[in-house]
Amino acid sequence: MSVFGDVPLAPPVAVFKLSADFREDGHPQKVNLGVGAYRTDDCQPWVLPVVKKVERLIVEDAGLNHEYLPILGLPEFRSASSKVALGDGSAAIKDGRVGGVQALGGTGALRIGAEFLRRWYNGVNNTATPVYVSAPTWENHNSVFADAGFKDIRPYHYWDAAKRGLDLAGLLDDLEKAPEHSVFVLHACAHNPTGTDPTREEWKQISEIMKRRSLFVFFDSAYQGFASGDLDKDAWAIRYFVSEGFELFIAQSFSKNFGLYNERVGYLTVVARDSENLSRTLSQMEKIVRTTWSNPPSQGARIVSKTLNCPELFAEWKSNVKTMADRVLLMRDQLKAKLQALGTPGTWDHITQQIGMFSFTGLNPKQVEYMIAEKHVYLMASGRINMCGLTTSNIDYIAQSIHDAVTKKSHFFRVENKLNRSLGRCLINMVGVFSPDVLCCCATLLPQKEKTSFTDH
């Protein structure tokens, strides 16, 4: 009799299941627009030239210390990571109130931050403190905070499917209505999955309410440099909030902008009120890390730290990052142009207005299903595509597939009356949280009258 005899099979992760299905597909023109990793125009992963260079330097370094890293991580990596997020001239850093924890990727950074907040934020035991994540958001946000012990995780309005942009009114309303001291997870730039970021003016509005209502700012920054190609531009929101005096956390990932996906390089930047506060916070975080992975892996941190701390290497890295960002921008331009040239119904400006690796195409579940089943183009049920999956060789096929999906499969949510409209919005908002199968079921339950064109909502 096994003691594990009653263990159920965990539900598969949508994005990995997609990749698994893609791998099994034998169609010659198949394309994977699912997973969030950079690909070259040959559809290959890219080892950044600066990374290759630095790896060799490290291997040949005879004086390298081979001990366990300190629990909080490699010191040079820690200071460099904070600097890259907050900027060289950061007053907060000069004031000695910025520190952080090296973590296993962005996920590790989020987890340590979440565990700390649950234990120590605003009094002890915050299991009931509400944590707000955007609707939609990266599918893991919800579970990371839940597993860290938070019981009340709520969505905040973000994506407006009707106008295919930011639902600012809804967002600001949620901020006004959230209980004081709620935690809000904000995407620093290149929002995943919508690719839609607030403008600077909009960030200012968000900041004003959050300050007034004592809401806690937890930035998720996985794409710095990747969004616009410019590190400072991509960090604008973070730096603005810091300059407004917020205490905040930033979960940084170097997976994408260094192409170091498998070395798990992440960092949780902590901006505290003062240095004393900072040291107490870090001491508690150290205890949390001690019971999670104890000493973080050194390889990735060394690569990042060497690169960030050496002016020539730093310049080379910035140019490598720009190469990636530029390719994405090019694909965005070309996809929009091709769809317009094909006369695909609807407006496609959002493709070039959105930013970062992902684009929320606006394709509905039925159209997505069509893309996968008939065209062997794999994308998330939410309509999210990874722009890096587009190449000069497959972009025509993809554009044509989207065109076919839209013109042939225009059964979608009817928004004739208020009930349907709110159901439709509710469904779109649930996209980040529920599995594709549930959504497809819900979609078919909505009343479908006559066909309407893609543009009227």
Next chain:
Amino acid sequence: MRGKHAMRSTVRKTPAGSAKARLMFAFKKDTDTRKAYLAGREYYSEEGTTFELRLVQKIKQQQSADPTSRPGYPSSLGVREFIRRATEVALGKSSRAVVEDRVLGVQTPGFTAAVRLGAELLRHWYAVRTVWCGPVYLSSPCDDSLAGIFQAAGIQDIREYYYWDYKRRGICLEKLLEDLTKAPEQSVVVLSASAHYPTGAALSQNQWAQIANVIMRRRLFPFFLLPPQALCYGDLEQGVWPVRYCASQGMELLCAQSFSHCFGLYGEAVGHLLCVLKQKSLLFPMESQADRIVRLLWAQPSAGGACVVATVLGNPAHLVEWKEEVKRIVERCMLIREILRERLRLLGTPGCWDHLTQQGGLYCFTGLNGEQVDFLSKKRHVYLLPDGCLNVSAINSRNLDNIVESIHLALTTSD
């Protein structure tokens, strides 16, 4: 208070770091030229530094010059080849459990992470129907971070079983068995497969068989810790005997492994958790649940170190070379233990020092008490852990005299 003071009164004052951190701090401030730090976790060479095995360095160079591009995100469960080798190294290629494909293997970022994953699996999925939440039994003494790991995973009921007899300076099996016999059914028992930390003690095969018997009879669940495989006896198989024995008896078990010490890969955080199950049909569900837990802790483990280990363990020539290097490490540690014992005997230091050579591996429970340890650091600039544990490899020809003399003084000075 506004956002500015979100963390004003939230973070309690904690004592300035752990005992270990305080010790390291004191050592760094110490200006005495004879100072010796014997409280580290890593293996130190005769020159007093941690080092990378020559073989490991070679392989790293090869891997960095490899033109084939790296894949993207690795699987949450880790590098396949590494998992396969890590499992084989623990259970043996011909183990029934391996052959019958009922072993779950997960690469983890280091040893602590492996224990944490095991703890999470137990908390979520062990004896699910009975809503199990403990107790977990740890040896007395044990690594002081262990309790915290289980608690972080949500298991609050942590108890001790008798292990080290301070008077006899050895394991007291009778009391150990007694405690296990009294433990409630379904308790989890954490056992060091060999070279226990911090005592360095080890059980004989006969003693292990007796323990396994009680575990089976009382329906307890064994969770083995195997950090320094091969570093105890210089023999891969001998260090892992109890794990193989329990598996061969058809038991289900967890085993947390580390490859840091025996590969000198401390910075690389290369760990592994294996779970032996009774049936093959359980593998897939358990794997999926482990995957889910991992994705919320660290998402994926780091690849570099695991690839090195997999390369060594998978290649017969590399394996031979690696075993040679490890053997040299082990022999040096054994030699230091013998010299230490002999020198203390010659000085006429009170007490019996046989336990120094009866224990194995890197760590050694000297038997010194808190006061004596304090004396050593404050008056003699020799730093041990507060419980009297010292790292044998940190002793070398330059500091041996001072250390021996200091221990002698600690035991003979009456203050």
